[in-house]
Amino acid sequence: MTLRTRCNGACAPHTRKSVSVYFIYALTLFNSIGVSSAQMVLPLYALDLGASPFAVGMLAATYSICPTLLAVTSGKLIDRVGARWPMIAGAASGGLGLLAPYLFPGMPAVYFAGAMNGLCVVLFSLATQNLVGVLSTPQTRARDFSNYMLTNSMAQLLAPLVGGFSIDHAGHAATCLYLALLSLLPITLLAARGSTLPGGTASTAKARGGGIRALLSDPVVRRTLVSGSLLSAGLNLYQIYLPVYGHSIDLSASAIGIVMAMSSSAAFVSRFGLPRLIRQFGEERLLVYAFFVGAVTLALVPVFKSAVLLALISFAFGLGMGCGQPIVIMLMYANSRDGRSAEALGLKITTNQLTKLVSPVLFGAVATGLGLLTMFWINAALMAAAGAISRPVAAPGAEDAQRTADDESRRS
Secondary structure: OOOOOOOOOOOOOHHHHHHHHHHHHHHHHHHHHHHHHHHHHHHHHHHHOOOOHHHHHHHHHHOOHHHHHHHHHHHHHHHHHOOHHHHHHHHHHHHHHHHHHHHOOOHHHHHHHHHHHHHHHHHHHHHHHHHHHHHOOOOOHHHHHHHHHHHHHHHHHHHHHHHHHHHHHHOHHHHHHHHHHHOHHHHHHHHHHHHHOOOOOHHHHHHOOOHHHHHHOOHHHHHHHHHHHHHHHHHHHHHHHHHHHHHHOOOOHHHHHHHHHHHHHHHHHHHHOHHHHHHHHOHHHHHHHHHHHHHHHHHHHHHOOOHHHHHHHHHHHHHHHHHHHHHHHHHHHHOOOOOOHHHHHHHHHHHHHHHHHHHHHHHHHHHHHHOHHHHHHHHHHHHHHHHHHOOOOOOOOHHHHHHHHHHHHHHO
């Protein structure tokens, strides 16, 4: 897999591009803190209400309902009308969803909040991912996407701390209210400066044929979709069931938040050097390494009950996952058709979220029937198998040519 060079028909002048990209990073930071905090707070709220591991798995599945059903349609909409209003709608849906558990405590409201959290993700995250690609150039794309994922890592580093300490000091319901209010910040920024963002490319998108079928005919896209789905499933299950495991061994919400934050801090560290790592190893090998690191760390989780050791394991897990996610986004954007980049990224989100929709239910049943520890080991085996499957299959002579190109890139 290699990144293809294209502009997507929407490359902006350098000055405006730089301002807009950093504006997107700011929007991403505030929105991701709210979304990631909610994905920790809601399962803990459910456990506080007496939910079983299977019910927590069902809650996690609600996050994926809207992305699974609406991602491709949302991508087409963003391609046509631009990102501003879909982003406002996404932030508003996430905020309104989190008001429900505060106003109407109970599992139905928690499930509703999970579904609205998913709608926020599909509208807001899809738009920001596409905007970073549109506003980048082939020369800056790896750096811009790396910085975008660094921003996400910063948000995910802060989110467990915000959620954990807020629960300990104010309770679950009040924390949902605080996170709902946080969604107002990106809405305000978009209302004030959203007009500076690029508009849609309706005429270009209409002129390009093929759609999803043409995308799926590309073997690079197919491999990327499979790799991205498995990577997303491993990360999702870790984020869901590590808090459950921490709760089962009597760790406080603050301690669980710190353990979770270590994973995000490691992802933050790994993304600083991502462009250099891509030049040195190539995209496929980094994805394979990410899977194997994920497999080892998932297998180690049930062995330990110390918060310190779990934090170290979480850090190692984050190093692997932190490299894989930006590579998947870059590959999907680079291999999409002009004027249909958001649609291609929507297809990636659909496959990822379909995996997230199925895996929590399946693994929740496993955790209920066979025990929570078994779930981690089965997930580790799947990650290892995914790493083996994702190993690149090069055509004769292609490996030597790629090695030569890599050597020339490092010398330059």
